[in-house]
Amino acid sequence: MTVFHFTGIKGSGMSSLAQILHDAGNQVQGSDIDKHFFTEDPLRKRGIKISTFNASNIQEGMTVIAGNAFKDDHEELIRANEIGVEVIRYHIFLGNLMNQYTSIGITGSHGKTSTTGLMSHVLSGYAPTSYLIGDGTGHGESQAEFFAFEACEYRRHFLAYHPDYMIMTNIDFDHPDYFTGIEDVVSAFQSMALQVNKAIIACGDDEHLQKIRANVPVVFYGFGSNNDFEARNLMKTTSGSTFDVFIRNEFYRTFEIPFFGDHAVLNALAVISLCNYEGIPADVIQQQLLSFNGVKRRFTESKKGDRILIDDYAHHPTEIKATIQSTRQKYPNREIIAIFQPHTFSRTRTFLSDFAESLEGADFVYLCDIFGSARENAGELTIQDLSDLIDDCVILKTEEIDVLLKHENAVYLFMGAGDVQKFQAAFESKI
Structure with a gap:
């Protein structure tokens, strides 16, 4: 039996793919740095061996799956090349794997992980489904009919895929260390659109997605009246949202979701649209929407006394x-405290004033030092530059975490893509 060795197994997509291959009966192992990441927990539960990076990990007869973060001069990849072991990049391997199923990719500048999680949960209520979610969750079914996966636009990695369906949630400028501007991002999504085999399900409320051209049907969903799948009569409560779905102006069904915010309604509508297109009964869709518990680090709540703590990516x-x-929808009467750690200097520099504007929606803001990337230069940018643009703002150090205690009956939002969880852990230890 071939042994699959993952170089960089703690990466979110890599961890998910390793779980899928393991669940399908393959022998899987991997390597990474000697630091704990939440993505390794499901690997250890499955008994998958994780080593530190070392050339000696690579043995003849293996297939090496290499994470996109590691260049060809990595010691393990050099060793594989020396002894004639096949090395396949993560996105190439995934692109080949999905050909065995009815494949459903979920891409977009925002909402990929949440929508992929919801999609895989709803599909699983109808037929065996394998899935790969960008929060480090993967699941393999040997008899799977569907394969739902998160498809990342960064460095155009998603162009390795030729899925049956592609959900496109939105197009926005992000990853300024790679994309030159919004036109470059739109160009990447347009290239992706031409590789889809059956249909594209796209948010028609997004002006960039309205212009997408494809060789397959493009089905639009959203709040606007020009969409094929339209959400009307939206009612928001502190327990979730209810809305009517109209398909080309004909009433389809009223749906209820236990999630919050307009973006959650759109994510659900994307899933409803795809499932309807595939002939999945509305009752199954509704039942699965109600039983979905969310994905990691997306509005993940915990309670400590009278305080609500939310971890979000x-x-x-x-x-x-x-x-x-x-x-605000779920806790309309509580003070909202934002604890934000910017991720990468390039993103912080590009969106400095936009970050300030978005954070003004909170009642008080605490900023953590910028979580930099090894592939970039900080320059002269510091967290003080962002702090100067925000009223009611304090720069937070883990050793000064007690300052958060002064807020009573508050909701604390710990937001960021770096290691902002260490601030939450420090705070929880003081409560």
Whole structure:
């Protein structure tokens, strides 16, 4: 039996793919740095061996799956090349794997992980489904009919895929260390659109997605009246949202979701649209929507006494606004405290004023030092530059975490794509 060795197994997509291959009966192992990441927990539960990087990990007869973060001069990849072991990049391997199923990719500048999680849960209520979610969750079914996966636009990695369907949630400018501007991002999505085999399900409320051209049907969903799948009569409560779905102006069904914010309604509508297109009964869709528990680090709540703590991956101004909006819907009478750690200097520099504007939606803001990337230069940018643009703002150090205690009956939003969880852990130890 071939042994699959993952170089960089703790990466979110890599961890998910390793779980899928393991669940399908393959022998899987991997390597990474000696630091704990939440993505390794499901690997250890499955008994998958994780080593530290070392050339000696690579043995003849293996297939090496290499994470996109590691260049060809990595010691393990050099060793594989020396002894004639096949090395396949993560996105190439995934692109080949999905050909065995009815494949459903979910892409977009925001909402990929949440929508992929919801899609895989709803599909699983109808037929065996394998899935790969960008929060480090993967699941393999040997008899799977569907394969739902998160498809990342960064460095155009998603162009390795030729799925049956592609959900496109939105197009926004992000990853300024790679994309030159919004036109470059639109170009990447347009290239992706030409590789889809059956249909594209796209948010018609997004002006960039309205212009997408494809060789397959493009089905639009959203709040606007020009969409094929339209959400009307939206009612928001502190327990979730209810809305009517109309398909080309004909009433389809009323749906209820236990999630918050406009973006959550759109994510659900994307899933409803795809499932309807595939002939999945409305009752199954509704039942699965109600039983979905969410994905990791997306509005993940915990309670400590009278305080509500929310962990969220929001790392772009659009996402911060959506997270604060969701919090206002669920907790309209509580003070909202944002604890935000910017992720990468290039993103912080590009969106400095946008970050400030989005964070103004909170009642008080604490900023953590910028979580830099090894592939970039900080220059002269510091967290003080962002702090100067925000009223009611304090720069937070883990050793000064006690300052958060002064807020009573509050909701604390810990947001960021770096290691903002260490601030939450420090705070929880003081409560």
